[in-house]
Amino acid sequence: MKKLLMWSMMAALSAPLAMPQDKVTVPFRDASRPRKLVVDSLLGSVTVRGYGGQEAIVETTPRAGDGRGRGGGRGGGRGKQTEVPAGMHRIGGNTGGVEITEDNNTINISGGFFSPVDISIQVPTQTSVTVNLVTGRTLTIENISGEVEATNMNGQVNINNVSGSVVAHSMNGKIMVSLNSVMPDKAVSVSTMNGDIDVSLPSAVKANLKLKTDHGGMFTDFDIKVDSTPRPPKVEDRRDKGGPYRVEMGGTTYGTINGGGPEIQFTTFNGNIRIHKK
């Protein structure tokens, strides 16, 4: 049976300079089962930090002055934010406020659809975190040992001090990742169309690298052994003999660090790839 808890945090804009922050603590229903946090935001920044507690602590700070009517696609252009009468709060969600729901140990936060909101969340370190941010600001995820999925369409992505899987993408924006470890059951895959990729790894890490940049360079202070064997095999056409037809892949660089380990993947189109020792 689905039990749904709802909070709504409202942007009370009674005066342009008063930027009230709302702060709410949201428990995960079952402390013993895996926790998940999902954040969807259109406008604004999102920061998620792991901490030692058991609950999620969510703070939102609306940004005034920009974004009025920017989220025009949803619900029509709004030239002016409707003022909230003193002493009251808005009921219901669709006004640029942030909605928080908990369902089966997953906390869902969505907001920033009509006006930008900076959302800052603290969660227990062992939580899986998924953030989808669309426009303009920075997405930061830190101190998390669960699975990290981060997408920021237009803006930078910073992922620090994480030890779980990292799957990150930005269409236009730099991606910075600092990993504590690389494990076979935790995929690390980062891509961006326009932007540099900056990765920090422990100096003793063992990993296989799969790197691609169409316009840019690759730099590292690791001793990387580049694989000169192309994979998959070169073009091989033996169809006339009932054999295989295989194609060589160009442009991707494969290498190993410290003898090799699980594969970590970095792809950019316009941008450099840098791989640092921590």
Add this chain to the structure above:
Amino acid sequence: MTCDEAKILLPEYWSQGLGEAEEIAFEVHLADCEACRTEASRLGSLWKGLALVPAEEPGPQLRGRFYNALSAYRQGLESAARPRWKDKVAAWWPKQPAWQMAASFALLAAGIGIGYGMRGEKPREEVHQLREEVASMRQLVALSLLQQQSASDRLRGVSWAYRAEPSDTEVLSALVSAVKNDSNVNVRLQAVDALHAFAASPMTRQAVVQALPHEKAPIVQVALIDLLVDFKDRDAAGELRKLAATESVDGGVRERAQWAVERLQ
């Protein structure tokens, strides 16, 4: 500690470290003894050098041979009356989430739980019968992972799919589905990459051409375009021209599509 005692401890000191008391005694001796210090320095530099000697790596055929042999070995060990291998393996497999499965493999591999009674075997008999089993195992892992909720698991599914047989239509379908439908950009991107191995199948080319107009992430669009060029797929020229002409498409993608059209002439 005497010189003889101390010198012998050198490699251990460098590699796994000494016990606390021993380490103190050792370091004290070294501080007082120039001969031992000199030896430590000379041998130490060689010791460090050894770690830098490049490791010989096996060629790609090693893995291929192994997996072929493994699949041959496995097949037909059971009697004809055994249940269909697929049901059996499937029953054993997927009720656990993918990460748990991987963890249990890791445990097994670490040596816990290895230990089954075994009678003598005739290698020759085993040799021809495993091929399908292992290919199926890889297929099952790939398919199972590709259906998981977490993008990390699906990415691992794509990397298992790389090792599938080119004739494996189930894995190909799953990859195509991932390219067309997966919600995660990185999964789609890597799935496109994995399709290189399935170049021979017409299903692949069709699927890529179909996926092209629907794909919105520029980095995946570029990968699809490159794949079509690698496949030398002239039929795709029409779709590529359209893409090159569409204003809402990313500039880099349009350029690439244009280049592809020219390459495919």
Add this chain to the structure above:
Amino acid sequence: MARVGAGEVAQLAVLFERHHRGLFRYFVSMNRNRDLADDLVQDVFFRMLRYRGSYDPAQSFTAWMYQIARNAGVDQARKRMNDVVDIEEFAERRAELMSPAPGPEETAVRGQDLVLLRRAMDQLPAEKREILVLSRFQAMKYEDIAEVLGCEVGTVKVRVYRAMRALEQIYFTLEKEKAS
């Protein structure tokens, strides 16, 4: 015949992915023959599958694996004994042909000549080379090495030290030769 089920197959595949490179390096260091090393690696995995009943979970897995590896190596060496005429000379020549050349950055590190170092390794007597491969390249614990070699831990420590001394002498000689 006992069943080799999907479980065992999966286990072996996992073990392969984890260990085949280390084993390859071990065999190449001992034999300087890549094809032979290739064969031996295959051999070791199938022996592990076949003899898995003999594995005692209380024992270190790595130690068990390398015991099997050594046995496999010895068996092969016996078979190939007739193939090689002058072992020492052959080993050295092969070594030069087989080694991946370190890049200039690698050679320049801390004034160590890595090419020379590898040659020195190759000229070590097999037993000394082996113990250095196990302790340095495979980074095995002394307890495990003791199990593999069938001796006391204390003996292992002494032997590693003596192997390093021998390596140093050979390296020093090679350096002098190079300079002259």
